[in-house]
Amino acid sequence: MSGPMHVAVAFDLAFARWTVATMNSVAAAGVPAGATVTWWLMPGAGVPEDVLAAVVEQGRRSGDVEVLRVPGELDELPLSSWRMMSSRISNAAYYRLLLPDLVPHAVDRMLWLDSDVMCVGDLTELWRTDLGDALLGAAIDIGTPTVGAATGVPGLDEKAGRIGRRSDYFNSGVLLMDLARCREAELSTRALDYIRANSATLRFAVQDAMNVAVDDRWLRLDARWNDMDFTRFEQDLGAVDRTRIIHFAGKKKPWQESFAAGPLKDLYLTYLPATADLTAAR
Numbered sequence: 001m002s003g004p005m006h007v008a009v010a011f012d013l014a015f016a017r018w019t020v021a022t023m024n025s026v027a028a029a030g031v032p033a034g035a036t037v038t039w040w041l042m043p044g045a046g047v048p049e050d051v052l053a054a055v056v057e058q059g060r061r062s063g064d065v066e067v068l069r070v071p072g073e074l075d076e077l078p079l080s081s082w083r084m085m086s087s088r089i090s091n092a093a094y095y096r097l098l099l100p101d102l103v104p105h106a107v108d109r110m111l112w113l114d115s116d117v118m119c120v121g122d123l124t125e126l127w128r129t130d131l132g133d134a135l136l137g138a139a140i141d142i143g144t145p146t147v148g149a150a151t152g153v154p155g156l157d158e159k160a161g162r163i164g165r166r167s168d169y170f171n172s173g174v175l176l177m178d179l180a181r182c183r184e185a186e187l188s189t190r191a192l193d194y195i196r197a198n199s200a201t202l203r204f205a206v207q208d209a210m211n212v213a214v215d216d217r218w219l220r221l222d223a224r225w226n227d228m229d230f231t232r233f234e235q236d237l238g239a240v241d242r243t244r245i246i247h248f249a250g251k252k253k254p255w256q257e258s259f260a261a262g263p264l265k266d267l268y269l270t271y272l273p274a275t276a277d278l279t280a281a282r
Contacts, residue, residue: 005111233263
């Protein structure tokens with residue numbers, strides 16, 4: 001597959017610095033020598049221009065940079081009705097839903113990464129994965145492996161589509177998206193319709209919406225592309241083995257003082273930018 005690897009990230013002011021750490025890890029470990037990457041940045045409305053400029057500058061050190069402006073109405077959408085979830089996410093999490101509509105049609109696939117992931121190995125195999133007829137590739141969520149787990153997807157009508165309570169449920173932190181098929185399936189519209197229709201009972205809002213909208217048309221990726229069982233690496237990076245993307249899903253984040261000291265945290269900290277504009281973004 002010729003051309004650059006296209007990688008999209010979204011961030012609000014609080015996550016700008018961590019987003020750059022994710023990008024730096026991809027540039028250092030995920031893109032082999034001779035390959036190129038194009039970063040697609042989706043900044044929140046509250047990101048100051050100097051902070052955005054700093055993120056753009058960091059991105060240009062490893063590839064080309066494109067900035068996608070997201071319609072303001074996404075910042076008005078409700079978040080999870082679960083206090084635990086609503087306190088940990090922002091409306092920037094919704095931005096991935098609009099990637100098929102905002103990215104030029106000449107770009108046929110996109111790798112989406114959450115800002116709490118760290119790349120630890122070559123992503124070429126993932127990028128070249130044949131998706132077949134699937135809208136996207138994703139890994140099963142180890143905390144919520146089925147649609148019916150963790151109280152189930154709010155508002156799911158099992159008669160309306162292919163998915164039911166026993167269906168596999170994917171984590172949306174790492175997504176390999178076929179943008180054309182996503183557009184054909186009206187993924188953006190379907191996901192946003194779900195969020196609006198279930199605004200009072202949202203759980204894992206973005207993730208539930210994507211699972212409903214994709215309607216089981218997704219390729220099951222190996223867990224090494226979205227490894228959420230990161231605690232086993234905290235003191236032994238040798239245990240990473242086949243893992244290529246570590247996802248710090250949940251409350252424990254490597255930039256926090258409470259995160260266990262050790263080689264995993266040390267590696268993550270090497271990717272943090274020292275730029276003043278980003279150092280101020282917490």
